[in-house]
Structures are given as C-alpha cells and as structure tokens.
C-alpha cells in the first residue's frame with residue numbers, strides 16, 4: 001500500500017495541495033486542490049487574508065478524504081518575509097501586511113541609524129529589499145507600536161498555519177532567514193541585532209530545521225478535515241523547497257527558481273557576507289541541510305502576470321509568449337528590478353512611462369508589451385549570470401530553471417540566448433516536490449538530499465534549450 005505525503009504550497013498568486021507517493025523508485029505527484037491567492041487592498045493597504053488561506057488549506061485537506069488517500073504527514077511552504085504577531089491568547093494582532101505594501105518607505109533609514117548597512121549585511125548576508133521583515137518590523141515599531149508591545153509570539157506565515165493546524169508553535173529556519181534577522185553562523189535569531197533595533201527578543205522562537213515534527217493535527221482540526229496526520233517542517237520558504245528539488249545530485253551550478261519572482265543563484269556551503277556581495281545586492285538565504293542559497297531576487301513573472309490580469313486574464317501565458325515572439329524585434333527594455341514595478345496601479349502604464357522616461361519606443365500592443373517584459377527579464381538574467389560568475393569565481397555552462405516559470409518555453413530560449421548557457425527546464429512543480437522531499441527524507445524513503453535529488457532527475461521531465469543567438473544585453 002502506498003504511503004502518501006501532502007505538500008501545501010502557497011504562492012503569492014495561488015496555492016495548491018499536492019499529494020506525493022513513491023512508485024517503483026519514482027516520485028509521483030498529483031495536484032488535488034488549487035485556490036487563488038493575492039493581497040487584498042484595504043483602504044490602500046495591501047494585506048493577506050490569513051483566515052481565507054487557512055480555510056483553503058483545510059478545504060484541500062478534505063480532498064484527501066474524498067480521494068481515500070490519507071497522508072502520513074503534511075507540510076506547508078509559502079513565500080517569505082511576511083509574518084503574524086500573536087497576543088497572549090494567540091490571537092493575530094492587527095492586519096497581516098503583504099510585502100508589496102508601501103509602509104516600509106523610509107524604514108531603512110531608521111534601521112541604518114541604529115546599525116550601519118554594511119554591518120547589517122556582514123551580520124546577516126541578506127540582500128536589501130524594502131519588504132524584508134526587518135523593515136516591516138521597523139514600520140510596526142514606528143507606525144503601530146502598541147501591536148509590537150502586545151505581541152507575545154512572532155511567526156512567519158507557514159509557521160502560523162502549522163500552528164493553526166496543530167496548536168504547536170515552531171519556527172522554521174529557511175523562511176526565518178528572509179527576515180534579515182538571522183545569523184548565518186549560528187543559524188539562529190541574532191538576538192543582539194534584535195536588541196539594537198529595539199525589537200522584543202522574547203517573541204522569537206528557536207529556529208528548527210526541515211524535517212522537525214511540529215505535531216499531529218489538533219482534535220478540532222482533525223474533526224473538521226476528517227483525518228489526522230503529522231505536520232512536519234519542510235524548507236518552508238518556497239524558494240528553499242524549490243532549490244531542494246534541483247534535479248542534480250550535488251545541486252551545483254546556476255539555477256533560476258522561476259515564478260512570481262525569479263530567484264537566480266547557486267548553492268553555497270558557506271555564506272558570502274563580503275563587501276562585493278553586498279554591493280551586488282546578493283543574498284545568502286538559508287537552505288536545507290545548512291546550505292546557502294546565494295542568489296539575487298529578480299522581479300520575475302510578476303510583470304507579465306500583472307499585465308495579464310489587467311487584460312482580465314484573456315490570454316494564457318503561452319499565448320502571451322507567442323505574441324512576444326511575434327514582436328521580438330521591438331527594441332525597448334526596462335530594468336526588471338526597478339522599484340516602480342513593485343505594486344503599480346497599472347503595470348501596462350508603468351512600463352509605458354518607463355520607456356517614455358528613458359527615451360525608448362513606447363509599447364502599445366499586448367505583443368509589444370510582452371516582448372519588452374520577456375526580453376528585459378532575459379537581459380537581467382544575462383547580467384546576473386555574469387555577476388554570479390565574477391563573485392563565485394567560477395564559470396558555469398548551464399542554468400537550471402525550476403518552478404512554474406519553466407513552462408515558459410519562449411523565455412527559456414531567450415534565457416539561453418541572453419546568457420549564452422545551456423538551459424535545463426523543469427520540474428515545474430519544484431516547490432511542492434521540495435516540500436515532499438523533506439517529508440520523504442524524514443519518513444526514511446530517501447537517505448538524504450543527494451538521493452532525493454537523483455530521484456527528482458529520474459522522475460520528472462527536464463527540457464533542454466541550447467543558446468542560439470547571443471542577444472545584446474542592454475544595461476540600463
């Protein structure tokens with residue numbers, strides 16, 4: 001009889017429940033439930049609806065009962081940086097902000113007044129991004145201090161959902177590193193840093209590694225969903241789970257975890273918190289097995305997703321890729337990492353304004369718009385590859401694209417062309433697979449990460465793209 005494991009993988013724009021089991025040495029996965037996600041706009045503030053998400057987590061769990069496939073364990077991963085603060089009765093304090101909200105504007109200055117930016121990087125190795133938890137907590141301290149004063153527990157979102165299911169509070173390491181408050185040496189909260197910033201230190205729980213058991217479902221939840229199972233920690237930052245699923249035994253080489261964001265980097269055994277890495281805004285996020293994800297956070301498919309929404313989701317991504325290809329000679333490019341694309345009212349307009357501002361041709365049709373987005377993204381990959389090669393003092397001959405974005409065949413080819421590297425694409429469900437791998441390793445189905453990665457290579461389709469023409473990278 002098969003042993004089933006459930007991955008709950010929640011991204012910024014959708015969530016899914018994926019059941020996994022082993023069959024003749026291969027990992028088999030089935031999506032059993034999918035739901036929409038997105039930040040809600042409440043009086044101009046961008047928030048997560050955690051009640052809704054918890055409801056959807058439970059709805060997906062009920063599908064297991066309907067299918068008669070009860071998982072032995074389950075685990076939850078989400079995006080990074082966002083969190084809840086709980087009061088003494090474990091109630092969520094205030095609204096749960098989403099990382100695209102603007103409340104952190106200026107909070108970097110306040111942080112650097114207390115600790116210089118270079119010192120902060122040397123201590124944490126985390127890339128500066130205005131949405132990092134460190135700046136969000138500063139926004140709490142400055143804008144709603146009563147909430148921080150009342151807080152008894154800080155939990156990242158996947159840990160909060162695990163808590164709701166089990167009544168057990170456990171904090172996971174990989175997601176916590178995205179806060180910019182964790183030491184890459186001790187792999188624990190940097191308590192001294194918390195003190196310097198004036199954040200309460202006792203609300204942060206000791207950090208635990210993937211594979212740690214959180215607990216069984218609480219009686220109430222078990223009754224609600226119709227079964228009981230163990231909840232365990234995967235690498236709960238979705239990118240960390242995706243990188244686990246790199247279909248290479250050693251996981252060496254370049255990767256892009258491609259989705260709403262494009263996370264491009266390599267795996268390192270030791271964090272590089274040096275000056276050059278800081279200047280290049282590279283990050284050292286914590287990974288499975290004490291590895292580091294040395295990478296750059298690139299705006300990713302967010303731009304094309306936003307344009308698509310503005311067009312009422314009329315076109316599929318494959319159609320948009322097709323239109324971009326038809327307009328591939330359209331010359332304008334944008335800086336995919338420019339802050340103006342974080343949360344504009346209209347992405348189309350923002351891209352047009354950018355092109356106008358920089359004296360370039362303004363895209364008018366959807367095809368022209370898609371061409372600008374995909375080509376700009378590929379150019380950004382080209383620049384980042386060169387940065388990574390310089391910083392790691394290594395040449396890489398290929399890039400592995402994992403995650404939903406690996407479906408974008410046109411972008412895969414553009415990436416090969418812009419970087420001059422061979423591209424391998426797949427698996428597209430890398431995050432859920434990584435989530436399952438952590439559970440399968442814990443359950444003894446794999447000896448460790450290398451064995452699990454080998455199985456991913458053997459179980460899923462990987463497509464290859466050869467660089468054809470080296471496109472000229474426009475540095476803006």
Ligand SMILES: C[C@H](O)[C@H](O)[C@@H](O)C(=O)CO
Nearest residue numbers: 079080081099238239261
């Ligand atoms: C803010 C994003 O969550 C984060 O930087 C990125 O790493 C991610 O989690 C993509 O899903």
